[in-house]
Amino acid sequence: MNEIITKLIRRFHTNDPFEIARGLGIHIRFLELGEGTRGLYYKKLRRRFIVINEQLDDNWRRFVCAHELAHDRLHPGLSRFWLDEQSFYNVGKYERQANKFAVRLLMAGSPPVKGETIEKLLKRNGIPEEMQSFFY
Template sequence: MWIKEIVESLVEKHGTNDPFKIADAENIYVIEQDLHEEILGFYKYIRRNKFIFINSNLSSNEKLFTCAHELGHSKLHPRTDTTFLRSKTLFSVGKIENEANRFAVELLMLDENLYKFKNTNLTIYDAADLYSVPKEVCHLKKI
């Protein structure tokens, strides 16, 4: 539950769950760059500065999830440079990547938003689609 608590604290502090706005408020530089097609993004810590790099060729939904994922690294693993978030390995990853995925899922799929769908036919996969979360990681959501 510690990841969810960190997310809730950030959302409360900044009044948004938009990872781009949170990164800006936390003085984390977000840089869009033309990266190899397999690379979605990565996080770097350089001389007390935090950077999120996002592939500029991604769709807006992919950029949102990638920013949320890399923001997760900046909050959960602040001094650890992460390996590239690759499109082909996004879903079969180690502990650090799994934690960043969980952070992104919790940030983009807030409980209060999901409760709105409680008495509807919407599935978790439908909700994931609405909130720019890849279906392959929506199972990480804890309600």
């Protein structure tokens, strides 16, 4: 995972998930997805899409984009809906991996300052407080 993140940052000279996704040819859309869905990733006719709930604030939009980018990089060919209906895989595992990837990508190049708490470090990097458990 760390190697993939490092290669993406080197290639695109940024850790901005929107710029990386665009550079990879992934189309980004903002739509009303309802209260329970923050975002999704899918492929259709060889085109890749990240769809982000338009009701989210900027920090959540950025995090969701990084999370969905993780699915593109870490779980190619897998569809959450297919997994839910057609297999016995633990879908939670893939979501946890995507959250960890997102935290690491968004924090890349921003080490903690002496005496800085994890909460402040995450806040400084625009990572939602709820994602603190994926820092480790």
